[in-house]
Amino acid sequence: MARDVAVILAAAGKSTRFRDPFSKKVFTLCSGKPVWQHSAQLFADHPRVAQIIMAIAPEDKETVQEKFAGNLTMLGVELVLGGNERFESIRNALQRVKPNLSLVAIHDAARPCLTRASIDDVLAVADRKKAAILAAPIRGTVKRCKSDDSIEQTVERAGLWQAQTPQVFSLEILQKSYARVKGTPTDDSQVVEEAGYSVYCVEGPESNIKITTKGDLKIAESFLKVPAKTKDNPFF
Template sequence: MAQYAVIVVAAGKGERFGGAENKVFAKVDGRAMFLRSLEAFVNRDDVCQTILVVSPADDQQVRDKFGANLGFMGVQLATGGAERSDSVFNALADVRDDADYVAIHDAARPCISQTLIDTLFAEAPKSGAVIPAAPIFGTLKQIGESGVVESTVSRVDLWEAQTPQVFKRSLIREAYDKRGDFEGTPTDDAQLVEALNHPVSVVESNFTNIKITGKSDLVLANAIIRTLPKSAPKSPLSPFEEAQW
């Protein structure tokens, strides 16, 4: 069985979410958002390592409030950087050599389903690089600086990339080692792999794998997560409230 290391990125500023606290601490169905994202992976037999990336500003809070939970779940901590790509780069340095593949997931996507993870993990050995994405059905407008519509953009062949994005370990390390050659700031991990001219496969997802950006997204996320099948945890449970499954 192929083994996967999972990096959950929770080091973003979440400025669009608002509030003094990082959005990843916001609760989804009674649990911190980032814990929900971690729980999707920690009890899988094909996951050999789970790394949570947090910003230096949040590190002490995570250790103080959630340290026992993360210990029960076998989660390692890594320090985030100035940009998302810096955070992933830092975590990649801690990925174990026995991991065949690396899955990189946004902590702000707590509604990821086991079915989607299964499909991505099954595809990764075939292509070496696979991402979930959802076709765009709405009408897209390009807006100018004056706030006026400049054009209507064709949505044909346009898909919205999601996470977890899964790559062969050696491939994603090479991509990040060469990120200095990338012009601009990559907005997802697949961009760096694409820059190596390596094909990236796509598994069709949908918008239930929502990325929580604003507070209004919590309402939808709460509704979605309650519809997901719940499996019994294989690991011990923490006695603390935050560790209740």
């Protein structure tokens, strides 16, 4: 199997909602390892991954290098400094992607419970379609509210998906899309969509949560504690 995939881990956020004055969420321990390391490990172990780049905030550079130098080296993770907005961080990392690689997978470092099966699924669709993301169909009732939190409308949920990561694109499409980025896109799929390309959704597991609060950290730990290699294990 060819090693033809670059991975960009987004870890340059401010972690405002995590509410920890001493540690950002991606550097906090979760089941014995920092959150980012769980995310990086799955890609480091994948036979198609040739390069892993993690975008971090400039103010975190010294801390990351002091605390995690050994882990970064072991996993083959390169560091790049991010920008004020997420898309700026991804654009900085994109400039470091090796030109001979076919696909770029962009993943939130704060999603430590990604499954190997889901990586394989989204890569397979990206191989065929050139642009694919993990996402979850919205199954609950959706409300649009006014500024005072009163309900304005019940939104038809048919066809609505909540985006996850990784989001995977051909290197060519991603480079062309980022060359013409406008505004402040909230994810990479939006950058590619607005450049005129079709992006395809691949259903991701409910376990692929993004840690935002300390409560989410406890949920992630419960997923990560499932014993390995059993038929009931979503990570098998």
